[in-house]
Amino acid sequence: MKKNEPVAALLIILATVGTVVGILAYEKYARSGLYTVELIARSPLNGNWLARIPGGGWQSRKFTVPYGEETAIRIRNIETVSHGFALPDFKVEPPINEIKAGEVKIVKFVADKKGVFPFMCTVWCSNEHLQMNGEMTVE
Amino acid sequence: MVYGLWFMANSAFAAERLIEVKAKKFVYTPNIIKVNKGDTVKLRxxxxxxxHGFFVDGYGVKTSAHPGQEGSLQFVADKAGRFNFRCSVTCGALHPYMIGYLYVSPNYLFWGGAFLVIFLGLISLISALRKKQKDERLKLFGIIPLDWRFPVTKFKPVRALLKSRWFPLLPIIFNLFVFTIILMAGxxxxxxxxxxxxxVMIVWILWWVLLMTFMVPIIGRFWCMMCPFPLIGDWIQRGKLVNVGRQKSWGLGKRWVSKWRNLWPLVVLFWVSTWFSGFFTVKPFATFVLLGAIILIAIITALFFEKRTFCLFICPVSGFQGLYSNFSLFGVRSRDPEICKKHVPKTCVVGSEKGYGCPWMELPYEMNRNTYCGLCFECLKTCPYDNMDVVLRPFGQDLFAERRRTDDVYNRRGTDEAFKALTMIGIFLSFFLAFQGPFGHLKDMVTAKTFGGYLGYLSESFSVDFLLLPGLTLLFAYLSKKFSGNKEVKLKQVFVNFAYCFVPVGLAVWAAFSLGIILPNGSYLLHIISDPFSWGWNLFGTSSIPWTPVFTGIMPYLQVLATAIGLLFALDFGYKFSLRTYATVEEAKRGWVPILVFLVGVHIFFIKLFTG
Known part of the structure; x- marks a missing residue:
């Protein structure tokens, strides 16, 4: 009977704090190796594209990838409408027609050219759809 | 050309129908399409x-359109009835509720359903009129005695489980884990x-549907048993998590205002929480705020008030679970009243070293209604004579129980429970029309697109829930009293007694509503258990399963069935209520007729809502 209290406390801490820590750790350590850049797709009125480079913080409509390497971009559509993604100067695999609301896609390409290249949304997502674009720097 | 089509559509021959549908968040124009059986529908x-997408329930055909890039669809309308067409591409917050109606006439189901309702009404009327004298024992449908009970705790493992201090703590800890993920995802x-x-999916699709179709009608406050929200409050009050700590609260332990020791606070609070249904049922962050607020309020209440005051008088979803669990199959009851009479002090009320005095402030030894029993099983743990049982009994036993509770006013049949039963019907109506109806302007009102529209929704909801439905019930109660010829009985008593007919009715229409939510949208659950945070996870390999509506063809039939079952119980109970309300069988027969007409009318309206 005396051992009951610590066991219950442990179970409760595991169910709450343990769950949160476990989820964040899994995402950070087990999955961050899957991609180099994380892109969040948002309509221009909601803040437009947002990019995160591992260890590099957040940037609006801009990101940089290293030259000559295979790059993986994880694109998360956190909105309630469909978006798309195109990087016309590179051969992106697998090609993407549409990223539906709530969907996450990982695309890969080899950054074999140096310079600044445009990327954009390919699905009519709002009246401001044509402004939903950004620039990728390869260096 | 148009005239020709119109002419052909109205002829008995199969025609080709060209229909152009415009889709916009979250409504189709036209939102109602009418064709005849056998027509070939060509849709742009x-x-x-x-x-946006366009999926036809029952037919399973779909198409989709981007702006400037139209979709097309062709199918033969070979199934008759009313079918929802709904958006199949996530297009915004209210996407799952973007719906239109396709009518393929003739609508056999509506006429069949309405006929069924009238038929049931007639059967009930005939059997009531043939009655000569009051039965000695009330029998459900004239077969199962309503006072029949079977103690499930007769089985030793069941009693051992319920007496363990780890039960229901372990289910609570499991739900704590689930709600941690829910809050994080929100x-x-x-x-x-x-x-x-x-x-959003676990709370408003899975939890709500399980609650209304299984938990409440079968086990009563099954959810309250394993709800994780009061855990922290309990710990603060008791100083222990699993073992028995202080019987008296560590907090202030104040008593709830005696005027409000009934369902009235919950009638109002649940209604107020439906003001925000257009937000927290569709927006993750709103769900987070709502659940977070409930958890905080539960903790604060536990600090100031005694025991489970939060569950009893504040938790918005407690009220209907309490009222509806009077219909449920299970209940906690004492076995031998003689043992309880001699037992002093009563450990089920004051507690012992084995468990706490009833946290729900019931008197378990004389409890005969479920409204305020939270199924925590403390009384099974504290009773030294194993005189407390969990019993299986027929549906609705408690609806006939008069409570003679001496210490307090609560847990009696009264206007609070009557209004709870009626407001639940009104809230169902608003929810059905807004979330399963084809009306875009209603969706705009509920989600407060304009302030004026939102005020319109609130005043509509108030008028229907607190004026129209109680008013109609009062009117028919008045007619019932007039017809019966009984001058002694108070109109208020007639109103309250017959309002309990709306307990099985409420459960039935909410179950029908739930089917309209889970069958089309249940497949999203497979996605979200694999990828709970939309981070691209695939825990169980199900995250790429697309939206797949199931059984949408038989859904209206199931909804008609649920409505008919609700009516069946309402008619059976209603006549028994009439016998209890009035002094003689003759008065009860005459007094029953207006109520029967009212119930049949209400159910034809429900059938119209689901199929017509």
Whole structure:
């Protein structure tokens, strides 16, 4: 009977704090190796594209990838409408027609050219759809 | 050309129907399409804002359209009835509720359903009129005695489980784990699509549907048993998590205002919480805020008030679970009243070293109604004579129980429970029309697109829930009293007694409503358990399963069936209420007629809502 209290406390801490820590750790350590850049797709009125480079913080409509390497971009559509993604100067695999609301896609390409290249949304997502674009720097 | 089509559509021959549908968040124009059975429907779908889809329930055909890139669809309307067509591409917060109606006439189901309702009404009327004298024992449908009981705790493992201090703590800890993920998903999900969010889907699709179709009608306050929200409050009050700590609260332990020791606070609070239904049922962050607020209020209440005051008088979803669990199959009851009479002090009330005095402030030894029993099983643990049982009994036993509770006013049949039963019907109506109806302007009102529209929704909801439905019930109660010829009985008593007919009715229409939510949208659950945070996870390999509506063809039939079952119980109970209300069988027969007409009318309206 005396051992009951610590066991219950442990179970409760595991169910709450343990769950949160476990989820964040899994995402950070087990999955961050899957991609180099994380892109969040948002309509221009909601803040437009947002990019995160591992260890590099957040940037609006801009990101940089290293030259000559295979790059993986994880694109998360956190909105309630469909978006798309195109990087016309590179051969992106697998090609993407549409990223539906709530969907996450990982695309890969080899950054074999140096310079600044445009990327954009390919699905009519709002009246401001044509402004939903950004620039990728390869260096 | 148009005239020709119109002419052909009205002829008995199969025709070709060209229909152009415009889709816009969250309504189709036209929102109602009428064709005849056998027609070939050729449809053009044009989107006016974002990528929308068009899926036809029962037919399973679909198309989609981007702005400037139309979709097309062709099918033969070979199934008759009313079918929802709904958006199949997530297009915004209210996407799962973007719906239109396709009528393929003749609508056999509506006429069949309405006929069924009238038929049941007639059967009930005939059997009531043939009655000569009051039965000695009330029997459900004239077969199962309503006072029949079977103690499930007769089985030793069941009693051992319920007497363990780890039960129901372990289910509570499991739900704590689930709700931790729900809160996290709600917070991370922000304003993203609700149908791809773990929090929104588990709470408003899975939990609500399980509650209304299984938990409440079968086991009563089964959810209250394993709800994780009061855990922290209990710990603060008791100083122990699993073992028995202080019987008297560590907090202030104040008593709830005696005027409000009834369902009235919950009638009002649940109604107020439906003001925000257009937000927290679709937006993850709103779900987070709502659940977070409930958890905080539960903790604060536990600090100031005694025991489970929060569950009894504040938790918005407690009220209907309490009222409806009077219909449920299970209940906690004492076995031998003689043992209880001699037992002093009563450990089920004051507690012992084995468990706490009833946290729900019931008197378990004389409890005969379920409204305020939270199924915590403390009384099974504290009773030294194993005189407390969990009993299986016929549906609705408690609806006939008069409570003679001496210490307090609560847990009696009264206007509070009557209004709870009636407001639940009104809330169902608003929810059905807004979330399963084809009316775009109603969706705009509920989600407060304009302030004026939102005020319109609130005043509509108030008028229907607190004026129209109680008013109609009062009117028919008045007619019932007039017809019966009984001058002694008070009108208030007639109103309250017959309002309990709406307990099985409420459960039935909410179950029918739930089917309309889970069958089309249940497949999202497979996605969200694999990818709860929309981070691209695939825990169980099910995250790429697309939206797949199931059984949408038989859904209206199931809804008609649920409505008919609700009516069957309402008619059976209603006549028994009449016998109890009036002095003689003759008065009861005459007094029953207006109520029967009212119930049949209400159910024809429900059939119209689901199929017509």
């Amino acid at each position: 779908l044009i989107s006016e804002d974002v990528h 917070f991370i999900g922000g304003l993203s699509a609700g149908n791809y969010n773990f929090g």
